Amino acid sequence: MTADQVKLVQESFAKVAPISETAAVLFYDRLFEIAPSVRAMFPTDMTERHKKLMAMLATVVSGLGNLKSILPAASALATRHVSYGTKPEHYPVAGAALLWTLEKGLGDAWTSEVAGAWSAAYGTLSGFMISEAYGRPQAAE
Template sequence: MTPDQVKLVQDSFAKVAPISGKAALIFYDRLFEVAPGVRAMFPDDMTEQRRKLMTTLAVVVNGLSDLPSMLSAASALAKRHVGYGAKAEHYPVVGGALLWTLEKGLGEAWTADVAAAWTAAYGTLSGYMISEAYGRTQVAE
């Protein structure tokens, strides 16, 4: 990721943060719509899960400025997700739901450059997490 892409991701996330509860709801609704089979991996009451999602996204987005220091946390997160039943093939689906949510949340602020920056950020992080969790390099788009 370029420094400009990091800034675009961070600036656009700052616009989503005030509606984080709604954004998390939109994200999970979309995820379960496009991948209904993953619903069983989550609790019936999604309140805490939605909060965790937005907290984790905030940590990741803020950590993009110092990617090496964030990668150990990403490694641990990836390994925990294996225990929840996550598979490498889930990462592209999650990425699609995330980008779709951001597009809806940002409206006109979702530009081609912002989309490219988020795609690069998610691809970098998910590729690393897949490698850490499953021992192989794969890019999730």
């Protein structure tokens, strides 16, 4: 990721953070719409899951300028995801749901540059997490 991409991700996330609960609902609703089979991996009451998603995103976004600072947490998260039943093929689906959510949340502020920056951020981190969890890098967007 370039410094400009990091800045775009951080600035755009700052615009989404005030609507974090709505963004979390949008994300999971979209995820379950495009991948209904993953719904069983989640609790019925998603309230806590919504908070955890947005907190994790805030941590990752704030640490993008120093990726090494967030890699241990990303590694631990990847390992936990395996125990939940997450497979490598779930990562691109979650990425698509995330980008869709950001597009909806940002409206006119969702530009091709912002989309590219978020795609780069997600691709970098999901690729790392897949490698950590499964021991082999795989493409994820």
